[in-house]
Amino acid sequence: MTAITNAFMGTMLWVDLTTGSIERTPLEEEDILFWGGPAGLNAKLAYDLIPEGCDPLSPENALIIGNGPFVGTTVPAASRPIISAKSPQTGQYATSSPGHFSVMMKLAGYDYLIVTGRSEEPVYLTMFDDDVALVDASDLWGRDIYETTDALWARHPESWVGCIGPAAENLTAYGSIVFNKYSLAASTGLGTVMGSKNLKALVAKGTRSFRVAEPERFMRLAHEVHVDVVSGPHVTEWRELGTLLQFKSSSAGAKEEMDRLDFDMDAWISLYKDKLHKGPLASPQCPVGCKAMLELKGEQFPITCPAGTMTMPFALYRKTDPHRYVEIAECAQLCNTLGLSTMVVTQLIQLSIELWEKGQLGPEMTGGLELRAGEPSVIKQLILDTAYRRTPLGDALASPLDECVRRLGEEAQRYPQHKGTLASIDQRVSRSDAQPWDAHTFSMIVDPRGPVAENAYISLAWMPGRTEDQIRRYLGKIGVAQEDIDQVATGGTDGWDLAKLTRWVEYYNLVLYDVGSCQRSFISKALPLQKVVDLYRAGTGLDVDSDHLLLAAERALVMQRLFNIREGLTRAFEFGDQSHMKPEHRERLHGLLDEYYTYHGWTLEGVPTPDTLERLGLEGYAPRSEPLAVPA
Amino acid sequence: MALSPERATTVLFDEKTGFEVSPELCTGCGLCQLSCTHIKHRVFSFADAYITIDRVGSDESFLPQFTDDCDSCGFCLNYCGFEAIRKPGEDRSWYIRTRPERKANR
Numbered sequence: 001m002t003a004i005t006n007a008f009m010g011t012m013l014w015v016d017l018t019t020g021s022i023e024r025t026p027l028e029e030e031d032i033l034f035w036g037g038p039a040g041l042n043a044k045l046a047y048d049l050i051p052e053g054c055d056p057l058s059p060e061n062a063l064i065i066g067n068g069p070f071v072g073t074t075v076p077a078a079s080r081p082i083i084s085a086k087s088p089q090t091g092q093y094a095t096s097s098p099g100h101f102s103v104m105m106k107l108a109g110y111d112y113l114i115v116t117g118r119s120e121e122p123v124y125l126t127m128f129d130d131d132v133a134l135v136d137a138s139d140l141w142g143r144d145i146y147e148t149t150d151a152l153w154a155r156h157p158e159s160w161v162g163c164i165g166p167a168a169e170n171l172t173a174y175g176s177i178v179f180n181k182y183s184l185a186a187s188t189g190l191g192t193v194m195g196s197k198n199l200k201a202l203v204a205k206g207t208r209s210f211r212v213a214e215p216e217r218f219m220r221l222a223h224e225v226h227v228d229v230v231s232g233p234h235v236t237e238w239r240e241l242g243t244l245l246q247f248k249s250s251s252a253g254a255k256e257e258m259d260r261l262d263f264d265m266d267a268w269i270s271l272y273k274d275k276l277h278k279g280p281l282a283s284p285q286c287p288v289g290c291k292a293m294l295e296l297k298g299e300q301f302p303i304t305c306p307a308g309t310m311t312m313p314f315a316l317y318r319k320t321d322p323h324r325y326v327e328i329a330e331c332a333q334l335c336n337t338l339g340l341s342t343m344v345v346t347q348l349i350q351l352s353i354e355l356w357e358k359g360q361l362g363p364e365m366t367g368g369l370e371l372r373a374g375e376p377s378v379i380k381q382l383i384l385d386t387a388y389r390r391t392p393l394g395d396a397l398a399s400p401l402d403e404c405v406r407r408l409g410e411e412a413q414r415y416p417q418h419k420g421t422l423a424s425i426d427q428r429v430s431r432s433d434a435q436p437w438d439a440h441t442f443s444m445i446v447d448p449r450g451p452v453a454e455n456a457y458i459s460l461a462w463m464p465g466r467t468e469d470q471i472r473r474y475l476g477k478i479g480v481a482q483e484d485i486d487q488v489a490t491g492g493t494d495g496w497d498l499a500k501l502t503r504w505v506e507y508y509n510l511v512l513y514d515v516g517s518c519q520r521s522f523i524s525k526a527l528p529l530q531k532v533v534d535l536y537r538a539g540t541g542l543d544v545d546s547d548h549l550l551l552a553a554e555r556a557l558v559m560q561r562l563f564n565i566r567e568g569l570t571r572a573f574e575f576g577d578q579s580h581m582k583p584e585h586r587e588r589l590h591g592l593l594d595e596y597y598t599y600h601g602w603t604l605e606g607v608p609t610p611d612t613l614e615r616l617g618l619e620g621y622a623p624r625s626e627p628l629a630v631p632a
Numbered sequence: 633m634a635l636s637p638e639r640a641t642t643v644l645f646d647e648k649t650g651f652e653v654s655p656e657l658c659t660g661c662g663l664c665q666l667s668c669t670h671i672k673h674r675v676f677s678f679a680d681a682y683i684t685i686d687r688v689g690s691d692e693s694f695l696p697q698f699t700d701d702c703d704s705c706g707f708c709l710n711y712c713g714f715e716a717i718r719k720p721g722e723d724r725s726w727y728i729r730t731r732p733e734r735k736a737n738r
Contacts, residue, residue, distance in 0.1 A: 072676050074666050074711060103662065107678055150690045158687060182692060209669060209677030219670055223710075230713050280714075281692055282659035285666070287713025289659055293692070302692055 004029040006213040007069035007539035013110045013132060015125060017197050018059055018117030022132050027111045033542055034617070036552025037514025038066025038112075042084040043559035045114065046093065047621065052566050056088040056189070057171060057196035059118035067102045067111050068516030069539045072210065074222040076229045076526075077286035077518035079103050086567070088196070089173040089189040089344070089400060090420030093448050093563045096190055099283030099291075100183035102516060104160040107206030115199060124163075124201035126156065129208060137200040141169060144337045145178045148201060156203055163201035164191040165339025167387040171195055172398035174341040177202075182281055182291055182302030186341045188449050213541025221535050228526035230287050238522050239280040240273055242290040276329055288522055296329055327376035334380055338387040347422045348397045348404065349382045351415060360411040367391035418576035419450035437589055443502050445589070446574065446596060448560035460505075466494050475501075478508035479529030479546045499595035510553035555616050557600075558608050565623045571597075571605045646697075649704040650719070653696055657716035660685050660694040664708035664717060671707045683708055683717070 003010035003026030014023045035041040042064050054060040063085045070078035081102035087094030105113065108127040115125070122137040140148050145165040152161045160180055168175025168191035175191035176184050185191065194200070212218045229235070237245050248265060280289030281302050293302050335342040355361040356371035363370070367390065372378050385394025396407040401420050405412040415422055437445075439461030444450075460466060460474045468491055475485045488500045511532055512519050533546050561569070575593065578586050597604055601612035613619050644653040665681035673680055682702035686695045696717055698704075709717055 072666065074663060074670065074676075076663075104678075107676075146690075153687065153690070180692065207677070207679035209673070209675035209680055211675050215670065215674045226711065279656075280659065282661045282714070284660075284662050286659075286661050287663060287711070289661075289714065300691055 001026070001028050001030060003027055004032050004540065006211060006541045007073070008032065008067075008111050009106055009109050009208065009210055011110050012112035012114065013127070015113070015115045015132075015134070016117045017115060017119040017123070017134070017199060020119075020134055022134075029542070032069075032540070033544070034552070035514075035555060036511065036544075036549055037068040037516070038082040039510045039513035040552055040556030040559055042066045042082050042095065043093065043556055043563055046084050046086070047559060047563045047566070049114070049116065050086050050563075054086065056086045056091065056094075056193065059116070059197065061086050061116075061193055061196070063113075063115040063190070063193050063197070063199075065101075065105070065113040067106050068514050069536060071102045071516035072106045073212065073285075073539065074219065074226065075285070075515075075517065075535060076222075076226050077283055077288065077520070077523050078516040079284040079286065080513070080516050080518060081105065082513055083177070083185050083190050085190055085193040087188040087190075087420070087449070088171070088192045089187075090450050091400070092419065092450065092567055092569065093560050094188035094190055094193070095449050095560070096177075096185035096187050097513060098162075098177070098179055098183040098185045099286065099518060100179035101160055101162050101202070101204065103284045104204040104206050105202075106210070107208050108204045109206060109208045113202070115194075115197065118196065119198040122198045122200050124152070124203060125199065126159075127202070127204040127206070128156075128159075129206060140200050142166065145339050146181060146337055149178075149181050152201055152203055156205060159203045159205040161201055161203050163339075164194045164199075165337065165387070167338045167340040167398075168192045168195035169200075170387065170389050170398065172340060172387060172389070173400045174344040176339050176341055178336065178339055181336075183283060184336070186343070189341075191339050212539040214538040218535060218538040221531065221538060225526045225531060225535075226287065229522060232522050232525060235288055235522060238288055238290045238520070240277065241269065242280070242292050244269065244272060283518070286518065288520075290520060290522075294329055294333075296326060296333065331376060331379050331383065334383050338383065340383065340387050344421065345383060345386055345397070348386070349379060351412060351422060352382065352393060352397065352408075353378075355408060355412055358411060360409055361393070365391065365393040365396070365408075367393075416577045416580045418445070419573065421450050437498065437585070437592060439496075439498060439501060439505075442498055442589075442592055442596075443505070445576065446502065446593075448557070448564055461501075464494060468492060468495060471496055475504065477528035478504060479511075479550055480504045497595070499592050500599050502596060503599055506557055507550050507553040510556045511549045514549070514552065514556070551616070555618060558612070558616055558618060559621070561602075561606070561608065562618070562621050562623060565607060569606070574606055645720075649698050649702055651698070651704070651706070651709065652718050652720050654716050655688070655693070655695045657714045658685065658694040658696050659714055659716075660687065660692060661713070663711040663713070664696065667711040668708045671705065 008027055010027050012025045012027050031041055035044060045064050049062040051060050066082050079102050080097040080099050082095060082097050084095045105127060108129055110127060122141040123134045124137045126133050126135055140151060145163060148163045149161045162177050162179040164175055164177055171192055173192060174189045175195055176186040177191040177194060178184050248269065276294045278293045278295045278300055281291040281293055282289035293300055332342055335345060352361060353371050353373050369381055385391045386397040389395040389398045396404050401417060468489060471489045472485055475488055480488060488497050488504065489495060490497055508529060509519055511529065515532060515536060517523060517527060529546050533544060533549060536544055578589060594604055597606050602608050607623055610622060613622055642654055642656055646653055662678060664683050665678050666676050668681040668683055669675050669677040672682065682699045684697050684699060688695050706719060709719060
């Protein structure tokens with residue numbers, strides 16, 4: 001067993017908050033060869049470290065942060081750590097990859113940080129090269145994201161900070177970790193895991209360096225990717241609109257829904273560009289900058305995902321008047337400041353307003369507040385009530401969804417749920433009678449972390465109207481062999497076998513996660529799988545090829561699934577409540593799941609078969625025949 | 633915070649290197665530092681770079697500055713996607729511009 005040296009720091013940092021112990025172990029080359037990088041290794045560590053059935057808010061849960069080999073190099077935008085734990089929101093595998101923190105953590109000397117236990121008093125963790133310490137954070141507890149970050153920057157100049165806000169401190173199920181004020185691990189409640197551990201912040205400042213195996217070759221390849229990225233056709237638009245660009249593209253297929261809501265996308269976009277947007281912000285190593293600095297009433301604030309702000313008006317402002325952009329942005333800013341997932345809280349507030357309108361929710365739940373759609377002061381109040389769990393409604397909205405709808409009553413329980421979340425806004429937008437399960441929607445159904453297209457971020461499918469030639473070229477670029485391309489591409493415009501396409505996109509994206517890369521189309525277009533392989537070899541010096549990395553990616557997907565199966569994942573849970581769908585559409589989803597499971601080498605229950613586990617070298621992780629019940 | 637190049641108002645001239653610096657354009661992405669340490673030391677690092685990026689104030693605003701060790705090789709300039717550091721008068725029209733011939737192929 002030898003510690004890996006090239007393109008990694010070779011060190012894992014283990015912090016036990018209960019005992020205060022801080023230990024270092026080598027990151028073994030063998031583990032990197034087997035798992036490829038943190039996409040799989042995180043899942044394996046989570047499986048090994050987090051006891052079966054444990055309460056996500058208990059000291060037994062582990063917060064795992066892993067960095068890949070391209071982090072801290074000149075490969076553009078390869079600055080995504082993978083952060084994992086058991087999710088307080090879904091009870092399943094939690095994982096998120098904000099575009100921040102990893103570079104400084106790596107240059108402080110650490111590829112991995114694993115936090116277990118619970119501190120008795122609030123603390124924050126500093127990683128300054130060899131100097132790793134737990135520091136009293138009682139003066140920071142209760143302070144919001146901006147206040148905390150400013151205080152820590154003042155105390156530790158030029159450090160990078162990831163912290164939680166009041167929402168996660170109060171154990172709201174979907175509290176986020178916010179890095180340097182603008183980069184978010186927003187989904188699945190990873191911030192709340194920190195809150196449950198009394199861990200207010202992570203602070204890193206590193207003066208270390210690392211080498212790659214073949215410096216000249218690595219640099220040349222990375223520069224080729226850089227040139228491809230910055231000379232790409234849509235860079236200027238990405239800078240101006242960030243993730244709104246995606247929203248604009250995907251909503252092109254949802255014209256009916258937009259019309260129904262009387263939503264004027266073009267008007268919103270021009271107001272966003274002209275009135276709100278002050279300039280792009282970039283993740284470390286990113287030459288594009290899809291995040292943004294916005295200006296509100298003379299004050300500037302950073303924002304990670306302009307499309308996230310979009311869900312707010314789209315969901316809550318029926319007959320939206322886009323001229324109310326200031327109020328919309330203020331609501332989004334409030335979520336960021338409190339460290340609360342904008343998307344999740346928006347859906348829950350939307351649910352509350354609908355229940356109020358149906359007479360199913362009264363002032364005894366809201367502390368006397370009268371709920372009204374499109375009224376910013378109401379929305380702001382509900383955001384605050386949720387983050388601080390101030391009213392019976394706020395306390396319910398802050399709970400995991402099962403508990404939340406139980407408290408909100410029978411009508412709330414009729415709302416479609418999927419893997420611990422309400423059927424998402426995206427699903428509503430992209431579903432149509434003609435094509436109820438598009439690539440984006442289906443990938444959310446099967447994603448290990450719930451309805452967020454994380455593993456199957458299918459850039460190809462964002463824009464309708466892809467020709468067969470485009471589809472075949474895309475499949476070749478992401479590493480699909482010719483005989484498989486013939487199976488996936490079914491001919492004609494947008495002609496693909498959805499179940500099969502999803503599997504290959506999952507593998508390709510997991511390879512990108514393994515190396516630390518961004519998945520946005522402007523990056524992935526410049527990173528065909530073969531280029532990733534070439535960089536991986538030049539960086540790590542390990543003898544890998546595309547089949548090796550795809551196999552490692554498959555292991556990652558299976559390991560995430562095995563974690564979830566142990567925590568109660570069944571086919572029925574994956575299928576979710578689709579009672580709002582027409583029978584023929586439910587039937588179609590069953591068919592897709594059959595095809596998807598079979599194509600992966602899993603049973604029709606979605607469990608990897610013994611043969612598949614053996615092929616992947618994961619025999620030791622065979623699940624029990626009877627899965628646990630889904631936790632209530 | 634990075635504005636678009638057209639909206640940058642501050643242009644600092646670094647006399648030693650002969651390079652221009654527009655702090656408003658810098659996003660603090662660090663690519664200049666990582667490319668610098670690689671070309672000079674064959675490692676990736678922030679601390680060993682001949683350019684520093686200090687955070688200014690409490691939002692994400694930055695000031696890039698060349699250190700005394702910088703020999704003005706200009707390697708880092710190729711990595712600044714935001715043109716916050718650049719050679720005066722250099723034609724960078726190939727960089728971050730729509731390439732119509734590529735667009736037509738898509």
